Amino acid sequence: MAASEHVVPQWKRDEVDHLISMIKKSKMVGLVDVGGVGAKQLQGIRDSLRGSAVLRMARNTLMIRAIENSKVKGIDDLSGHVIGPVALIFSDQDPFSLSKFLRENKTKAPAKGGQVAPNDIVVPAMNTGVAPGPFISELAALKIPARVKTGVIHITDDTVVAKTGEVISNALAQMLGRLGIEPMELQLKLVAVYTDGAVFTSDAFEVDLKGLLEEVVLGHQLAVNLSVNICYPTADTIAMIITRADLDAKTLAINVGFFVPEMVRQFLVKADSEALALAAVLSGRNPEAVSPEILARFRTPVAVAATAPAVSASKKKKPEKEEEKKEEGAPSIGSLFG
Known part of the structure; x- marks a missing residue:
């Protein structure tokens, strides 16, 4: 007598066919850990997923068969993660968004003796x-x-x-x-997902988005500082580099005494400050060596123009002409750098 053939129940065939159909039409196919999740809590999670993903419970053997028989390129490796209490989840979202959604949509459950309180x-x-x-x-x-x-x-x-x-x-x-x-x-945790022709495990998409954003911001700040410090111009830093170069050039001109017309005010301020400093030293040694007007400035600072000696109108015109001639041939800040 011929050995009787094993007949697969029709409901199992129908379940596998349904899973294959879901696999083929979904952008992302994942496995979620449902260990310790009761029927009531599972229904609550299903309700929260409505519109974002579809959760399907089935026997592990049927899920493995559906994955392998789907003939979807690159999905075979997902069957290796069908271990323990897991369920299939289908979605058109990317794994990062779905994982974040699952973390944010937890469901309440009764406590059991021996469990650790998650909060007060x-x-x-x-x-x-x-x-x-x-x-x-x-x-x-x-x-x-x-x-x-x-x-x-x-x-x-x-x-x-x-x-x-x-x-x-x-x-x-x-x-x-x-x-x-x-x-x-309770929350469902993604164990592994298939998307874009490859299988990824949870460590690839369980990302701390807040921490990642902080790292990106810090990286941008460091890049900007480096660009400015080594004078490597970019669209974001060219204005800062020019501003810093202008400030450095003016500081250098003041310190080395390289006169340029557009900095006449800064030179006068520096000269006035140095003159007052010298007068302070002299007055400490011999008060009569410094005029009362200068001594008064130690107590009441005034503008540089107020301390300039008065000149007659007849004598003022000639120096102005001479100054104009000098300014025509005067160097600019740019000449500091050739």
Whole structure:
């Protein structure tokens, strides 16, 4: 008698065909870890994904067969990540956007004994709806203040029952469940994705966008500083380089005494400051060596023009003509550099 052939149930064939269809028409196919996620929480996550992605639960063997039979170029490596409690997720988003969306759309879940509190767990003041009895002693054992009011037990004050990082006891987990408090946060985590002909694991797209932006800003600042300091002109730094070069040239001209007409005011200010400094030294040795007018300037600074000697109108014209002749042949700041 011929060995009987194994017949694959029709529902399995239909499921594989459906998964293959989803794989072929999706820009991105991923695997998400659904370990520890209950049916209620999974439905909440499905609702939050509506319009962004489609989540599909199936047996691992069927998911592997669908991936391999889809004949999509480069997707075979995704089957190697179908391990443990995972589900397929289909989306037209890029992996970075989808991963960010999943991180930001967490769902609440009841606590279990032995779990670690993700945040401070607070039991708010409330009407428990429970009649007087052993329940009030259970609350007291957990240091939750309560009293009987209008025939039911009321929690009188908001109470922190577990701080961030503390282990939740079985008794506390049961109490939170009875009070309808779900302190745990669940999220789907991308394990691996297929997109643009290649498979990527979670470490490739779990990016700290805020930290990345800070690094980009810092890199730009360093690049600008380098460009200005080595005088490497770019569209972003040419104005800063020119401004710095102009300032350096003027500083050099002042320090070496290289006179240029457009800096006459700066030269006069420097000369006046040096003259006052010299007068201060002389007056310290011999007060009579310095005129009263100069001594007065130590106490009341005035403009350079106010200290210039008065000249008659008849004598003023000739120096102006001579100054004009000198300025015609005077060098510019640019001549400092050839």
